Amino acid sequence: MSATARKTAPMPDDIRARKGGAPIVSLTAYTTPMAQLMDGVCDFVLVGDSVGMVLHGLPSTLGVTMEMMIMHGRAVARGLKTSMMVVDMPFGSYEESPQQAFRNAARIMSETGAGAVKLEGGVAMAETIAFLVKRGVPVMAHIGLTPQSINTLGGYKVQGRGDAADALMADADAVAQAGAFAVVLEKVPAALADRITEEVPIPTIGIGASANCDGQILVVDDMLGLFTAFKAKFVKRYAHLGDDAKAAVAAYAEEVQARAFPGPEHVFGEAAPEKKE
Structure with a gap:
């Protein structure tokens, strides 16, 4: 069944x-209006911790808090009826122990209505993923470039090249065996993404990976041209709304300065007098 018919x-x-079927469609969302545009078109909508950079002006995702994720999760939930919502677990909310991860995942799900949470990490997080899944928390994994680890990865670099391919393959196997229902592959060489997609039994969701992944995801503000602080190679601009918005703001300012706005059609006159019987 297609997303639009669901x-x-x-x-x-x-x-x-x-897995291995019709490609899975996903985008990030952080607000109700954007979620409404995606509802029924995307199979799942991710409330990504990228919200910290896209909407809050942070230099990375590391400063994102549980409160921010819950606030935006609630906003997105109000706009969704036929797409599943997945919410990112922010940095520091799950790495300490499986017990910490469960407390915070349970809070995210109960306070937002999310269908699942997403967390970063492969072999190192397999125990935590298994702990959550056994306790009723569906988990989407995220391997390859994991933005919460940029300080140890040396920046936003492609992961899994050369000798590192086997380690990334092990990450994919580990999260699948731990019970993750899907795994995001970010900034992974296409050939390696194809291999992972072929060998792991759960869907792969590509972002800077391969067209052969079981699904794709992008940050919506990137693909709409609203967030232009930097442009990754894997981002395709499907619109240039940032340029349109900048032009609209300039046109508004020009009309205000020229006293052309508001015009007669935008202001209110006196109420018509009531007719006497």
Whole structure:
């Protein structure tokens, strides 16, 4: 069944069942209006911790808090009826122990209505993923370039080249065996992404990976041309709304300065007198 024909939001098991089937469509969202535009078009909508950079002006995702993720998760949930919502677990909310991860994941799900959470890490996070899944928390994994680890990865670099390919393959195997229902592959060489997609039993969601992944995701503000602080190679601009908005703001300022706005059609006159019987 196509996303547009679906009457109810998919569950994590529905996403898992799409392995090798029709490509899975996803975008990030942080607000109700944007979520409404995606609803029924995307199979799942990710409330990404990229919100810290895109909407809050932070230099990375490291400063994003649980409160921020819950606030934006609630906003996105109000705009969704037929797409599943996944919420990122922010840096520092799950790495300490499986118990810490469960407390925070349970809070995210109960306070936002999310269908699943997403966390970064492969082999190192397999125990935590298994702990969450056994306790009723569906987990989407994220390997390759993990933005919360940029300080140890040396920046936003492609992951899995050369000798590092086997380690990334091990990460993919580990999260699948731990019970993740899908895994995001970010900034991974296409050939390695193809290999992972072929060998792991759960769907792969590519972002800077391969067209052969089981699905794709982009940051919506990137693909709409609203966030232009930097442009990754893997981002395709489907619109240039930032340029349009800048031109609109300039036109508004010009009309205000010329006293051309507001015009007669934008102001209110006196109320018509009531007719006496």
